Amino acid sequence: MSAASRATRALIAALLALSASSAFAHKPSDSYxxxxxxxxxxxxxxxxxxxxxxxxxxxxxNGDGDITWGEVKAHHAEIAAYSLARLxxxxxxxxxxxHATEFLADDHSDGAYSxxxxxxxxxxxxxxxxxxxxxxxxxxxxxxxxxxxEHGPGTRTGIFSPERATQSFELEKISAxxxxxxxxxxxxxxxxxxxxxxxxxxxxxxxxxxxxxxxxWRAVERFSLAFWDxxxxxxxxxxxxxxxxxxxxxxxxxxxxxxxxxxxATSVVLAALNNVFPLVHGRRWMVAFAFGLIHGFxxxxxxxxxxxxxxxxxxxxxxxxLGVEVGQLAIVSGFLxxxxxxxxxxxxxxxxxxxxxxxxxxxxxxxxxxRAFNMKIITP
Amino acid sequence: MSTIRIYTIGTVTDLLLALALASLALAAHxxxxxxxxxxxxxEHLPVRPGDPIARELKxxxxxxxxxxxxxxxxxxxxxxxxxxxxxxxxxxYVGYGEAALKPWWDLPDPPLDALVMRAILKQYSHDFSGAMxxxxxxxxEDPLNARAWSWRAAIDMVQxxxxxARRDCLALQKIExxxxxxxxxxxxxxxxxxxxAAYRDLSEAYARSGDSSPEVKVWVLTRLAEMSLRMGxxxxxxxxxxxxxxxxxxxxxxxxAYSDFLLDQxxxxxxIPLLVDWFKSDILLLRLAIAEKELKxxxxxxxxxxxxxxxxxxxxxxxxxxxQEEARFNLTLLGNKExxxxxxxxxxxxxxxxxxxxILLEAALAMKDPAAGQGVxxxxxxxxxxxxxxxxxxxxxxxxxx
Numbered sequence: 001m002s003a004a005s006r007a008t009r010a011l012i013a014a015l016l017a018l019s020a021s022s023a024f025a026h027k028p029s030d031s032y033x034x035x036x037x038x039x040x041x042x043x044x045x046x047x048x049x050x051x052x053x054x055x056x057x058x059x060x061x062n063g064d065g066d067i068t069w070g071e072v073k074a075h076h077a078e079i080a081a082y083s084l085a086r087l088x089x090x091x092x093x094x095x096x097x098x099h100a101t102e103f104l105a106d107d108h109s110d111g112a113y114s115x116x117x118x119x120x121x122x123x124x125x126x127x128x129x130x131x132x133x134x135x136x137x138x139x140x141x142x143x144x145x146x147x148x149x150e151h152g153p154g155t156r157t158g159i160f161s162p163e164r165a166t167q168s169f170e171l172e173k174i175s176a177x178x179x180x181x182x183x184x185x186x187x188x189x190x191x192x193x194x195x196x197x198x199x200x201x202x203x204x205x206x207x208x209x210x211x212x213x214x215x216x217w218r219a220v221e222r223f224s225l226a227f228w229d230x231x232x233x234x235x236x237x238x239x240x241x242x243x244x245x246x247x248x249x250x251x252x253x254x255x256x257x258x259x260x261x262x263x264x265a266t267s268v269v270l271a272a273l274n275n276v277f278p279l280v281h282g283r284r285w286m287v288a289f290a291f292g293l294i295h296g297f298x299x300x301x302x303x304x305x306x307x308x309x310x311x312x313x314x315x316x317x318x319x320x321x322l323g324v325e326v327g328q329l330a331i332v333s334g335f336l337x338x339x340x341x342x343x344x345x346x347x348x349x350x351x352x353x354x355x356x357x358x359x360x361x362x363x364x365x366x367x368x369x370x371r372a373f374n375m376k377i378i379t380p
Numbered sequence: 381m382s383t384i385r386i387y388t389i390g391t392v393t394d395l396l397l398a399l400a401l402a403s404l405a406l407a408a409h410x411x412x413x414x415x416x417x418x419x420x421x422x423e424h425l426p427v428r429p430g431d432p433i434a435r436e437l438k439x440x441x442x443x444x445x446x447x448x449x450x451x452x453x454x455x456x457x458x459x460x461x462x463x464x465x466x467x468x469x470x471x472x473y474v475g476y477g478e479a480a481l482k483p484w485w486d487l488p489d490p491p492l493d494a495l496v497m498r499a500i501l502k503q504y505s506h507d508f509s510g511a512m513x514x515x516x517x518x519x520x521e522d523p524l525n526a527r528a529w530s531w532r533a534a535i536d537m538v539q540x541x542x543x544x545a546r547r548d549c550l551a552l553q554k555i556e557x558x559x560x561x562x563x564x565x566x567x568x569x570x571x572x573x574x575x576x577a578a579y580r581d582l583s584e585a586y587a588r589s590g591d592s593s594p595e596v597k598v599w600v601l602t603r604l605a606e607m608s609l610r611m612g613x614x615x616x617x618x619x620x621x622x623x624x625x626x627x628x629x630x631x632x633x634x635x636x637a638y639s640d641f642l643l644d645q646x647x648x649x650x651x652i653p654l655l656v657d658w659f660k661s662d663i664l665l666l667r668l669a670i671a672e673k674e675l676k677x678x679x680x681x682x683x684x685x686x687x688x689x690x691x692x693x694x695x696x697x698x699x700x701x702x703x704q705e706e707a708r709f710n711l712t713l714l715g716n717k718e719x720x721x722x723x724x725x726x727x728x729x730x731x732x733x734x735x736x737x738x739i740l741l742e743a744a745l746a747m748k749d750p751a752a753g754q755g756v757x758x759x760x761x762x763x764x765x766x767x768x769x770x771x772x773x774x775x776x777x778x779x780x781x782x
Contacts, residue, residue: 027662027690028471030697045412050423051472065428070418104412105422109689112422115412140475141482142505144697159698 027110029143031135033087033160036150037126037171042089042096043119048079048135050112056139057082069105072114076103079114088132089120096122096129130168133160152179179312180319187323190302191331196264196367197295198331199360203271204233204284205335206353209343212278217353219344226340232285234332240292241299242321248300249317260297261371267291268364275357299324426468436460444480454480455493462500469632469661474504492521496528506701506730508535519551526555533564540732540759542572559589559596567603571734573764575610582607594627601627602634609641610766617641625654632661639667644769648674659683662690666705670712684713703727707739717746728755734767741773750781 029052035044050067053059057078059067072079080100089096098120106115122129129149136143145160151171158167191197208229210217220226247253271287274280280287303320342348369375415422427434440457444450458477465473478501484490485498499514512535518528533548549564562585569578586592586600605620621638624631635658639651651671658664665687672680691706703723711720721743728740737756744753753774759765760774 027693028697028699029475030693047412051425054423054425055472055476060425060429063429065425066421067423067425068418069415069420069422072422073418105415106412109686109693138482139479140472141478141485142471142475146696157696159696 029136029140031143031145032108032113032148033133033145034148034150035089035129035131037129038151039125040091040122041119042098042122042126042129044098044117046083046087046116046118047106047108047113048083048116049108049110050114052136052140052143053079053082053114056136067112072105073103076100079103080116080118083116083135084118086133086135086137088130089122090130090132091122091126091128092124094123096120096126126171128168128170130166131158131160132166134162134165137162137165152182176312176315180315183316183319184323184326186302187320187325188327188330189323190299190320191324191327194298194302196268196364197298199364200264200268200271200291200295201234201237201328201331202335203268203275203357203360204237204288205230205332206339206357207275207284208233208336209339210349210353217349219349223340226336226343229284230332230336233288234328236285236289237292237295238325238328240289241296241324244293244296245299245303245321246296246317248297249303250313255297257301258371258374260294260301262368263294264298265364265368265371267294269361269368272357272360272364276354276361426470427464433460433464437464449483451484451491451494454483455497458497458501462497462504465504471504474501477501489517492518492525496525496531499528500531503531503535508539508730511535523551524555526552529555530560530564533568537568537571538731538733540763542568542763557589559585559592559600563600563603566607570603570607570610571763571765573766575607575766579604579607579611594629595631598624598627598629598631598634602631602637605641606637610768612768614641614645632658632664636663636667639664639671643667643670643674648672652677659686662687662702663705666709666713673713687713700726700730704731704736704739707743711739711743711746717743721747721749721752725752725755732759734765734770737765738767738770738773741770741777745773745777745780748780750777753777 029049031049031052032047033044034046035042050059050072053075054067057075059071059075061071061074084098084100087098089098098118100116100118102117104115104117106113131147133145133147135145141162143161147156147158147160147167149156149158149169154172156169158169160167207217209220209226211220211225212218244253248255271291274284274287299320303316339348339352342352427437429438437457437460440453440460443453444457447453457480461473461477461480465471465477477497478485481494481498481501484494487494489495490498495514496518499511499518502508502514503511512532515528515532515535518525519532522528529548529551533545533552536542536545536548545568546565549561549568552564553561562581566578566582566585569575569581582600583604586604592600601620601624605617605624608614608617608620618641621634621641624634625638635654639654642648642650642654648671651667652675655664655668655671658668665683669680669683669687671677672683687709691702691709694702694706704727707720707723707727710716710723720739724736724740724743727736737759740756741753744750744756750757757774757778760771765771
């Protein structure tokens with residue numbers, strides 16, 4: 001190419017740029033790094049754009065311009081080795097080695113990302129975490145790593161670039177109280193959104209304001225009778241699920257989650273059916289206890305998903321459990337006065353008690369089929 | 381409390397409704413997933429490994445890897461990447477170009493070719509002052525460097541330094557062919573109150589130049605269309621836009637300007653077919669979503685959400701490259717006047733082209749805050765810029781002062 005025509009080409013580029021300097025907008029290269037610190041334990045998730053990984057290590061093996069999940073899978077070990085070699089976590093002068101545990105995919109606003117989960121440990125409880133990030137620093141100095149660092153209830157953010165490749169984060173000491181309250185809140189939240197537990201409890205509570213005499217239901221005469229019935233049911237349910245929750249959370253017993261979830265659905269069906277076709281009446285607290293043992297396993301799986309801090313196991317366990325109780329009490333104290341006031345009406349005895357129980361049977365029946373056969377009918 | 385009420389009434393339909401709502405709330409939160417099958421295509425690469433461009437890049441990268449200090453290879457690679465960044469609209473390639481120039485990136489006085497290339501990459505990331513320093517050094521060392529002069533002109537125009545831009549264009553006149561030298565001055569005159577003369581000069585030089593490449597044709601025709609608008613001749617502007625549109629290349633800037641013209645003319649329905657395939661480009665998606673919102677088209681909501689998440693991602697990374705678009709997004713699509721004004725003001729500090737002026741005026745007018753738009757009112761006075769729409773908006777803003 002002659003010098004003149006090259007100059008001409010350059011000028012075209014500049015002239016085009018005269019009016020287009022901000023016209024070509026597209027998201028630059030970023031990775032999303034989430035790190036969670038608990039005691040000495042470090043875990044996290046790293047989302048890296050497939051386009052960037054392809055440029056760095058080559059993913060499109062068959063060269064057709066499409067990156068398939070199979071091609072990504074074939075490179076997972078390489079992705080882990082390449083990326084983790086460019087992420088150094090240190091605490092009190094010592095390395096915190098991490099390794100990949102799981103690979104998934106995700107779609108961000110600018111395309112598909114590889115999702116790598118990882119975990120590892122520092123030699124001692126982390127007080128200051130130093131993070132050195134050099135992913136793609138040699139290939140694309142414009143690349144940035146967007147960090148979300150979670151520690152206890154707090155979240156910090158940071159942006160890594162070649163100019164700011166190493167950053168230190170002083171972690172706040174988490175007080176036992178805040179940890180306790182944190183898990184307590186999770187417990188309340190779980191009972192609040194745990195429809196199966198609520199429905200089970202309601203099935204047992206619906207008849208508390210009624211009394212079965214000679215094969216038909218009548219309204220109880222005094223509030224105290226209903227109150228003590230509810231008290232016994234709630235207490236025995238609580239004691240029972242606390243026992244299995246603790247045993248399972250401590251890893252002393254473990255049951256397959258499909259079995260647990262199916263059994264919980266069964267317990268709801270049986271408890272609601274018992275209202276329409278009474279088998280057990282006077283001793284409903286024993287039913288609550290027996291099935292409460294199963295529900296405890298359900299709570300335990302939630303707690304496991306939340307991640308149990310190894311250094312504060314007891315605090316988390318007690319906090320979560322008490323949270324569940326507080327949530328339960330809120331439901332009961334909302335339910336009981338209304339049910340007591342309406343107990344003699346047709347609305348309560350036919351529509352709420354019988355209709356509601358049958359409704360619960362139907363919903364829990366669907367759950368049972370879904371959970372036992374691992375299929376989706378409705379989305380709980 | 382609503383869930384409790386539903387349960388005590390105890391109807392199944394209510395319960396199912398509550399369950400459906402709960403699952404919706406969860407689904408709104410995208411989450412990592414396990415693709416169902418190895419054959420699932422997750423991503424399409426913009427450049428296929430077998431393409432001639434990809435082969436050339438691969439070869440150049442290989443040469444550079446073998447000899448990282450080979451300046452001619454590095455500059456050539458950076459040039460190719462810069463072209464690709466413009467064609468694809470993807471700033472990644474600018475980063476790749478910067479990496480190729482690494483040995484010269486932090487030198488105070490690198491050799492000329494590396495210096496100019498470095499400036500070009502810097503201005504892409506809106507480091508205008510850094511780019512200008514490099515270009516001033518380059519033109520001092522080589523006063524006949526057309527490339528350095530044209531980039532100086534480009535940056536001076538973006539920053540509304542019209543006297544400097546005129547000197548850049550005049551320097552070009554001595555070294556460049558007729559069309560480009562005239563184009564440079566016409567672009568300046570067309571922006572600074574001499575649109576009629578600029579239009580005449582540019583169309584005459586265009587006619588004289590004979591056969592031009594489609595890129596040059598699109599550039600000239602888009603400029604002629606803009607000048608026509610500034611002269612108040614919408615019919616002539618549309619003819620130029622259409623002629624440019626039918627050139628056999630894709631030009632995002634033309635599509636953006638043409639769409640804005642149609643939106644201003646109250647013809648959003650004609651914008652849709654123009655931009656329907658440009659989901660990936662933020663600036664064109666913005667115009668598409670504006671047209672769709674005006675037409676109450678079903679896709680509008682989805683496109684507004686996509687834009688919102690892209691601007692959020694940019695904010696997360698600390699980017700301030702697209703404040704003009706973000707301001708317009710906030711003003712036109714979200715109705716968030718306050719944020720729009722703040723963004724438009726911030727943008728005006730760095731970029732002072734007519735489009736930047738327009739969004740600041742509109743945002744200031746929406747907020748009834750003439751003081752916020754004072755910088756643009758001064759610019760209009762000083763530049764003599766003629767666009768009738770812009771002047772009308774400025775008059776309405778000034779009227780608020782009284």
